[in-house]
Each structure stands twice: as C-alpha cells, then as structure tokens.
Amino acid sequence: GAVVSQHPSWVICKSGTSVKIECRSLDFQATTMFWYRQFPKQSLMLMATSNEGSKATYEQGVEKDKFLINHASLTLSTLTVTSAHPEDSSFYICSAPAVLLMNTEAFFGQGTRLTVV
Amino acid sequence: AQSVTQLDSHVSVSEGTPVLLRCNYSSSYSPSLFWYVQHPNKGLQLLLKYTSAATLVKGINGFEAEFKKSETSFHLTKPSAHMSDAAEYFCVVSDGYGGATNKLIFGTGTLLAVQP
Numbered sequence: 607g608a609v610v611s612q613h614p615s616w617v618i619c620k621s622g623t624s625v626k627i628e629c630r631s632l633d634f635q636a637t638t639m640f641w642y643r644q645f646p647k648q649s650l651m652l653m654a655t656s657n658e659g660s661k662a663t664y665e666q667g668v669e670k671d672k673f674l675i676n677h678a679s680l681t682l683s684t685l686t687v688t689s690a691h692p693e694d695s696s697f698y699i700c701s702a703p704a705v706l707l708m709n710t711e712a713f714f715g716q717g718t719r720l721t722v723v
Numbered sequence: 724a725q726s727v728t729q730l731d732s733h734v735s736v737s738e739g740t741p742v743l744l745r746c747n748y749s750s751s752y753s754p755s756l757f758w759y760v761q762h763p764n765k766g767l768q769l770l771l772k773y774t775s776a777a778t779l780v781k782g783i784n785g786f787e788a789e790f791k792k793s794e795t796s797f798h799l800t801k802p803s804a805h806m807s808d809a810a811e812y813f814c815v816v817s818d819g820y821g822g823a824t825n826k827l828i829f830g831t832g833t834l835l836a837v838q839p
Contacts, residue, residue, distance in 0.1 A: 612766070640826055649813065649829040650767075699766060701827070712757075712827060714767040 608634045608704035612715025619690055619722055627685045627718045629700035635680035636702035640712075641673075644697040653698075656683040690722040725750045725816045727797075729830035737838045742786075742801040744833045746814030749795065755817035756797045757827070758788055762810045770812075773797060784808070809837045 609632040619625050629639055637658045642650040654675055655663040662675035674686040683702075687694055699717040703710050730745040748754055758770040771782025778790040788799045797814060814830040 642829075649831045650827075651829070652826045655826060701767075711769060711772070714759075716766040717764075719764070 608632075608702075608711075608713045610636075610700065610702050610713045610715045612700055612718055614718055615716055616719040617721070619720070621691055621722055622689055624686055624688045625690055625720060627687075627698055627700075627720075629683045629685070629702070629715050631681045631702050631704070631713075634702075634704045636683070636704070637680060639677060639683040639700055639702045641675065641683075641685050642699045642701065644699065644717075650699065653685075658683075687720065690720070692722045695720055695722045725754060725818050725828050727756075727814045727816045727828060727830040729812075729814050729833050731833050732831065733834045733836070735836040735838060736804045738806055739803050742799070742804045742808065742835065744799040744812050744814075744835065746797045746799065746830060747795050748797055748814075748816050750816060756788075756790065757815040757817070758782065758786070758797075758799050759813045759815055759829075760810050761813065761832075767813070770799070804835075804837045806837050806839065809835055811835070 611630045613628045639656040641653045643653050644650045652665050653668045656675045656677040658677045664670045677683040697717050697719050701712045701714045703712050726749045728747045753775050756773045759767045760770050761767050770786050771780045773780045773790045781787045786801045811832045811834050813832050815827045817825045818828050
C-alpha cells in the first residue's frame, strides 16, 4: 500500500520556540494532505487541509499564523508550530489520500508527539 | 453535517470472546464510513470501510462491520478477541462524496481492553 512518513515521531521543545513537522508521501503523489491534532483522551480533530501549490485551508478555531503549513511539492507537506506553548502539546498526525486497487484510501503518518515545556 | 457517535468509551472483553464496538452516524447523504485502529503511540491503521457497496464489510484481522441505514449504525464486530486487538478504535465518516479524498470526521474513540 501507499506509505506516508511523518517526522519526527516525537519532539520536546521549549516554550516560545518553533517546531517543524514533515509529512511525506513515499510512493505516491499527494496533491492534498490533511493535518489532525489529538489531545490526550480525545479524538482526532482536523486542523487544516494542505493543498499543493496553494494556501492551506484551516478549520474554524485554528490559528493560521500559529500553525504554518507549506505544501511546496507533491510529496511533502510541513506543519510548523510557531511560538509553541504548553497548550500546544499534542499528538499531530497527517494523512494523504491515495488510490489503492482502484479505491481511494486515506493513509496516515506515524504521528508526532509534541511536548512543549 | 456529518458526525459519528461511538456509544462506548471503554469496552473490556476476555480473550476468545466476541467483540462489539458500537457506532452511529449522522449524514445528509449516503456516507462513506470507516473504522480505524490506533495502537499506543502509533499511527492509524484502516480496518475496513463502507462506500455504498455491500452492507456487510469485511476488514483485516477478522473484523467486520455492517452498515444499517435504518438504524444509522455501523457497528464493528469480531467473533473472537485476541490480546493483540487491545487498542483504541475510531469510527469515522467522510465529509463529502469523495470518500477518503475528503476530510475525515472522527468519533471519540473506544478503548478496547482484552483480558487473558
């Protein structure tokens, strides 16, 4: 099947610094990628839709200036958490749709656990 | 708007006994529905999906789910639980006609515990 690789798998950063998370489609092209966030004991919530070559679409309540998304190529989308604060500590996961055996399926990265101290 | 409700936040079963994880959906049109599994500190793995074909969907690892329009349900079942099935399970609906090409709306999850 299609593989989505997300890096890093975990990161600890100081409050006020920025963290970049990468999401790569390894064996297919992804014009669209989705970024989700999962707080402890909660479900995954969509943050934004990343579109190759155009601006990302953010869900209501997600600060676009804080969560910068870049989708400059068909295989890479990045999420940068700027000026991170402890409340940004969460599990971030990306997904990309790919056609597998004539069906479209969402493939997820391994996720990134961000801890802001 | 599309939504899913997972009726149980925790389910505990004994190894070798059946598993039932309940999910109800709300959709203004014929939905695409999915079940995903998440093992601790891991990403998400697709178990199975329903996209308006057969109402009984078979997935990986012996799981299956039945789409019941009259009950707006998509419950996940497995005849015999294995210790390795212990994980969190998410019922998911696609927000749009494109199935997985659209954003996915997740239920709150059901944590399955399997007792030896």
